[in-house]
Amino acid sequence: MDKKAFGGLLREARRRSLLTLEGLAEASGVSVRAISDIERGHSLPRQSTLTELMDALELDEDERRRLLQSVTRPAAHATVPRQLPPDLAVFRSRESAVAAARGITGAATPHGRHLVVSAIGGMAGVGKTALAVHWAHQVADRFPDGQLYVNLRGFEASERPLDPGEALGGFLRALGVPSGDIPASTERRSDLFKEKTASRQLIAVLDNAADAEQVRPLLPASAGCLTIVTSRNRLAGLVAAEGAFVISLDVWTPQEALEALAARIGEERCRAEPAAAAELVELCGFLPLAVAVVGAQLSAAPRMRLRLAARELKESRPRLDAFAADDQRADVRAVFSWSYRALTDETARFFRHLCLHPGPSATAEAAASLAGREMPAARRCLRELTSASLLARDADGRYVLHDLVRDYGSELAAAEQDDRVGAQARLLDYLRHNAHLANRHSSWLGPEPAEEPLEGIVHVAIDSREEALDWFRQEEPAVGPALQSLEDPRLLRPRGACAREWIAYNVIVGRWAEEMPAARIGLEAGLALGDPVATVRSRSNLTRALLETGHTDEVDEQIEVILGELPRVPLELRARIVCEIGFFRIRQGRFTEALEHPRRALELYRVARNREGVASTLSNIGWVLAHTGAYEEAIATCEEALPLLRAVGDLQFQAGAWDAIGYAQQGLGDLDAAIAGYERSLRLWEELHDDYNRADVLDHLASAQLEQGRREQARANWSLAADLLDALRVRRAAEMRAKAETLPLRGTGATLDGRR
Numbered sequence: 001m002d003k004k005a006f007g008g009l010l011r012e013a014r015r016r017s018l019l020t021l022e023g024l025a026e027a028s029g030v031s032v033r034a035i036s037d038i039e040r041g042h043s044l045p046r047q048s049t050l051t052e053l054m055d056a057l058e059l060d061e062d063e064r065r066r067l068l069q070s071v072t073r074p075a076a077h078a079t080v081p082r083q084l085p086p087d088l089a090v091f092r093s094r095e096s097a098v099a100a101a102r103g104i105t106g107a108a109t110p111h112g113r114h115l116v117v118s119a120i121g122g123m124a125g126v127g128k129t130a131l132a133v134h135w136a137h138q139v140a141d142r143f144p145d146g147q148l149y150v151n152l153r154g155f156e157a158s159e160r161p162l163d164p165g166e167a168l169g170g171f172l173r174a175l176g177v178p179s180g181d182i183p184a185s186t187e188r189r190s191d192l193f194k195e196k197t198a199s200r201q202l203i204a205v206l207d208n209a210a211d212a213e214q215v216r217p218l219l220p221a222s223a224g225c226l227t228i229v230t231s232r233n234r235l236a237g238l239v240a241a242e243g244a245f246v247i248s249l250d251v252w253t254p255q256e257a258l259e260a261l262a263a264r265i266g267e268e269r270c271r272a273e274p275a276a277a278a279e280l281v282e283l284c285g286f287l288p289l290a291v292a293v294v295g296a297q298l299s300a301a302p303r304m305r306l307r308l309a310a311r312e313l314k315e316s317r318p319r320l321d322a323f324a325a326d327d328q329r330a331d332v333r334a335v336f337s338w339s340y341r342a343l344t345d346e347t348a349r350f351f352r353h354l355c356l357h358p359g360p361s362a363t364a365e366a367a368a369s370l371a372g373r374e375m376p377a378a379r380r381c382l383r384e385l386t387s388a389s390l391l392a393r394d395a396d397g398r399y400v401l402h403d404l405v406r407d408y409g410s411e412l413a414a415a416e417q418d419d420r421v422g423a424q425a426r427l428l429d430y431l432r433h434n435a436h437l438a439n440r441h442s443s444w445l446g447p448e449p450a451e452e453p454l455e456g457i458v459h460v461a462i463d464s465r466e467e468a469l470d471w472f473r474q475e476e477p478a479v480g481p482a483l484q485s486l487e488d489p490r491l492l493r494p495r496g497a498c499a500r501e502w503i504a505y506n507v508i509v510g511r512w513a514e515e516m517p518a519a520r521i522g523l524e525a526g527l528a529l530g531d532p533v534a535t536v537r538s539r540s541n542l543t544r545a546l547l548e549t550g551h552t553d554e555v556d557e558q559i560e561v562i563l564g565e566l567p568r569v570p571l572e573l574r575a576r577i578v579c580e581i582g583f584f585r586i587r588q589g590r591f592t593e594a595l596e597h598p599r600r601a602l603e604l605y606r607v608a609r610n611r612e613g614v615a616s617t618l619s620n621i622g623w624v625l626a627h628t629g630a631y632e633e634a635i636a637t638c639e640e641a642l643p644l645l646r647a648v649g650d651l652q653f654q655a656g657a658w659d660a661i662g663y664a665q666q667g668l669g670d671l672d673a674a675i676a677g678y679e680r681s682l683r684l685w686e687e688l689h690d691d692y693n694r695a696d697v698l699d700h701l702a703s704a705q706l707e708q709g710r711r712e713q714a715r716a717n718w719s720l721a722a723d724l725l726d727a728l729r730v731r732r733a734a735e736m737r738a739k740a741e742t743l744p745l746r747g748t749g750a751t752l753d754g755r756r
Contacts, residue, residue: 003038003041003042003043003044004040004041005041006038006041006044006067007038007039007040007041007042008039008041009066009067010035010038010039010053010067011039013057013059013063013067014035014039014057017057017058019056019057021035021036021039024053024056024057027056028052028053028055028056029052030045030049030052030053034049035053050067050068051142054067054068064141064142068141068142068144079146079174079175079176080144080145080146081146081147081148081171081174081175081202082146082147082395083146083147083148083149083150083174083395084133084136084137084140084147084149084203084205084395085133085149085392085394085395085400086133086395087133087134087137088130088133088134094127094131094134094249094256097131097247097249098131098134098135098138102138102139126249126250126251126287126288126289127249127252127288127289128207128230128231128249129207129208129230130288131230131247131249132205132207132228132230133149133205135228136149136203136205136226136228139203139226140203142201143201143202143203143224143225143226144201145200145201145202146174146200146202146203147202147203147204147205148171148174148175148202148203148204148205149204149205149207150162150167150170150171150205150206150207150218151207151208151360152167152206152207152208152209152210152214152215153208153360154208154209154210154211154214154231154232160485161210161214162214162360163186164186164190164214164215164216164217164218165185165186165189165217166480167206167218168186168189168190168192168193168217168218169182169189169513169514171193171204171218172189172192172193172196175193175196175197176726177192177196178510178725178726178733178734179509179510179511179512179513179514180510180511180512180513180548180549180732181734182513183513184513184516184549186217187217189217190217190218193217193218193220193221194219194220194221195221197220197221197222197225198221198222199222200220200222200224200225201222201224201225202220202222202225202226203225203226203227203228204218204219204220204225204226204227204228205227205228205230206218206227206228206229206230207230208230208231208232209229209230209231209235210231211231211235211237212235212236212237212238212242213237215229215231215235215238216238216242219242229244251285251286251287251288252281252286252287252288252291253286254278254281254282254286256286257281257284257286257288257291258270258277258278258281260281260288260291260292260295261277261280261281261291261294261295262277263295264291264292264295264296264298264299265295265298265299269298269306270306273305273306273307276305276306276307276309276310277306279310279314280294280306280309280310280313283310283313283314284313293390294309294313297309297342300342301342340390340408340412343384343385344384346373346377346380346381347380347381347384347385349371349418350367350371350373350377350378350381350382350385351381351385351390351409351412352409352410352412352413352416352418353367353370353371353372353413353418353423354367354370354371354385354391354399354401354409355401355405355406355408355409355410355412355413356370356409356410356413356418356420356423356424356427357370357401357427357478358424358478358481358482358485358486359477359478359480359481359482360400360477360481361394361396361398361399361400361477361478362398362399362401362478363397363398363399363474363475363478364378364379364382364399365378365430365434365458365460366427366430366431366458366475366478367382367399368458369426369427369429369430369456369457369458370423370424370426370427371423372422372423372426372455372456372457373456374458375458378458382399385399386399390405391405396474398474398477421488421490421491424482424486424488424491425454425490425491425494426454426456426457427478427482427486428482428483428486428491428494428495428497428498429453429454429457429494429497429498430453430457430458431475431478431479431482431498431501431502432451432494432497432498432501433451433453433457433459434458434459434460434462434471434475435472435498435501435502435504435505436450436451436501437459437460437462437468438460438462438467438468438469438471438472438505439468439501439504439505440462440468441462441463441464441465441467441468441689442465442468442469442472442504442505442508443504443505443507443508451497464689465688465689465690466689469505469508472505472509476505479498479502479518480514480518482495482498483495483498483499483517483518483521484517484521492524492525492528492529493525493529495521495522495525496521496522496524496525496526496529496531496534496538497522497525497534499518499519499521499522499525499538500522500534500537500538500541502515502518503515503518503519503541503544506518506545507544508692510548512545512548512549513549515541515544515545515548516542516545516546516549516551518541519538519541519542519545520538520542522534522537522538522541523535523538523539523542525538526538532565532568532569533569533570533573535565536562536565536566536568536569536573536577537573537577539558539561539562539565540562540577540580540581542558543555543558543559543562543580543584544580544583544584546558547584547587547588552588555584555588559581559584562577562581563581566578571604571607571608572604572605572608572610572613574604575601575602575604575605575608575610575613575617576601576613578597578598578600578601578604579597579598579601579617579620581597582594582595582596582597582598582601582620582624585597586624586627591624591627591628594624594628595621595624595625595628598617598620598621598624599621601613601617601620602614602617602618602621605617611644611647611648612648612650614644615641615644615645615647615648615650615653616641616645616650616653618637618638618640618641618644619638619641619645619653619654619656619657619660620653620656621637622634622635622637622638622641622657622660622661622664623638623656623657623659623660623663625637625660625664626660626661626663626664626667627663629667631664631665631667631668632664632668634660634661634663634664635661635664635665638657638658638660638661638664639661641653641657642654642657642658645657651684651687651688652684652688652690652693654684655681655684655685655688655690655693655697656681656693658677658678658680658681658684659677659678659681659693659696659697659700661673661677662674662675662676662677662678662681662697662700662701662704663677663700665677666700666703666704666707671704671707671708674704675701675704675705675708678697678700678701678704679701681697682694682697682698682701685697691724691725691727692724692725694721694724695720695721695722695724695725695732695736696721698717698718698720698721698724698736699717699718699721699736699739701717702714702715702717702718702721702739705717706743711743714743715740715743716740718736718737718739718740718743719736719737719740721733721736722734722736722737722740
């Protein structure tokens with residue numbers, strides 16, 4: 001919006017408030033001249049000035065949001081997380097709680113204090129999350145640096161509470177920290193989180209906390225942040241030690257519950273049977289979650305008499321004992337049971353299997369695989385469950401189960417003697433098999449052995465690198481919980497196979513903190529199963545992760561064990577692993593050993609008569625020679641490799657060979673030839689949609705351009721490399737950006753960041 005249009009909006013708001021310029025200046029502390037300049041379209045206010053003006057005008061939330069959004073534009077480089085779940089369209093009542101929340105939020109200004117609020121109640125389903133999310137949406141305009149949200153899973157019978165370190169990993173990624181820069185320990189992650197939020201104004205919603213100790217590492221450091229915590233515990237430790245404000249939620253009053261039911265099924269229907277409507281909400285114990293489920297079912301059956309619904313609800317047995325209130329009529333299991341019985345047999349079975357998913361949310365494809373159903377049938381079931389309010393969807397389209405619903409469905413699965421292990425094995429194989437398909441388009445690592453997928457899993461159509469990475473990102477929240485929590489010994493083989501298949505994605509996006517435990521799971525499975533192939537692959541994956549995270553003490557030990565196990569694996573795998581050991585030695589700076597390993601791999605590939613292996617290994621040898629300073633030998637080796645690579649159609653190693661040729665030519669001082677080699681490599685990586693390796697070649701190209709004095713081109717290429725690595729959450733992005741920003745501008749002594 002331009003300045004004049006915004007000035008008109010402010011003038012209209014002032015006149016509606018019956019304030020003169022002088023009156024608004026006195027109420028806000030902003031000068032008459034500054035307000036006049038804004039209203040005449042001569043300037044736009046700073047964030048703090050706008051907040052003072054809106055407070056003085058006593059604008060409602062809609063007016064505040066309209067004004068704020070018209071001037072707020074995040075910096076192009078800023079990462080502004082938007083993690084809040086959607087606000088409930090039928091949010092009702094809670095006037096006193098919402099008023100208290102607004103009063104507390106009034107202190108959350110850039111000059112105010114850090115706020116921690118615990119919205120708690122005596123039983124699950126009382127509406128803590130709904131209030132927290134509604135509140136956060138209502139005041140989001142006051143916190144321009146975004147919103148963070150996490151379900152801490154403090155009270156879920158089928159799962160352990162979420163580790164604070166895992167929650168911090170999600171927050172740090174949302175704030176733009178590359179995965180490779182995220183520390184391993186919870187304490188260091190917490191310190192980094194406080195550092196990243198120290199100057200921000202944002203909202204953090206910490207939902208379903210187990211206790212104060214789970215929450216403390218997740219508290220932002222800035223006085224301009226608002227933290228909203230929900231928990232079934234009272235979190236007295238946060239009140240005593242952190243000065244937390246408390247909003248205690250009880251169940252609804254009868255009138256509030258009736259209003260909420262009417263919002264879902266229509267006021268006329270409630271007025272037609274007032275006694276039955278009152279009995280229904282009473283049987284729900286005035287519990288918001290229970291009223292929502294009943295309302296959804298009645299909406300789906302518009303001709304059903306409320307009296308009949310009340311009788312069925314009253315007679316429903318057994319009860320959800322663990323979540324019953326003192327008044328036994330407030331029975332959540334009875335509500336869920338009634339909703340569950342209304343499902344078709346197909347959807348009921350699907351629901352029970354979906355409740356076995358260990359992650360915070362599930363994609364439609366993962367849900368279908370758990371249940372062993374094809375996608376058309378799965379989507380019908382998901383629509384039915386969503387309509388029945390047994391399921392919700394997050395901003396990314398994944399399906400989310402409330403913790404009580406998950407508990408209920410898990411109980412049903414046990415009661416029905418569903419094949420829990422079979423369902424979980426299908427989930428792991430879904431994650432493994434489709435990762436294998438995705439890696440054909442996204443990975444430059446050697447492929448894992450193809451395995452026939454289990455019957456009943458969904459095969460995702462993946463035809464490009466973009467689709468491959470999109471699939472990985474959608475399932476990323478599920479793979480960690482699946483690998484770590486599905487601990488039945490019968491799942492050892494699929495857990496290990498899934499862990500090994502995800503290494504390629506972890507390498508591409510720099511998820512090294514996540515790769516280390518995954519590699520150890522794969523190693524544990526290989527050792528337990530006596531599978532040398534799985535063991536060697538997992539040790540190699542673990543070694544790469546150790547190097548990338550700086551845990552170098554264990555690297556030599558792992559390499560020695562790998563070398564001892566190599567005689568037990570097939571010849572071609574032995575050659576591949578030997579090449580990888582060469583890469584590890586390069587990372588250690590041990591170049592002589594680094595060269596020995598691919599040369600040994602070349603011998604093995606020639607014995608195996610593997611043309612692809614011979615061609616790719618020659619390219620590897622050329623690359624190592626270039627980086628050891630043997631420039632002429634590197635060029636000759638790559639030129640020997642290129643026709644072989646073209647013959648087998650290997651574009652990736654052709655790109656690597658041209659990069660090595662460019663590097664060697666640059667070392668010899670022939671910058672024109674170096675740039676030509678880099679540009680040929682870049683074209684191939686672009687054709688492959690491989691942004692990770694493209695960024696590396698851009699780095700090399702920029703260095704050659706800088707030697708030629710072409711500063712603008714060098715700066716542009718380093719900036720592009722940084723953007724590509726940023727998008728992939730790779731830690732080297734900062735290094736690329738620093739190279740660009742420290743280059744002097746043409747004709748000045750100043751750098752991009754203003755230094756001289």
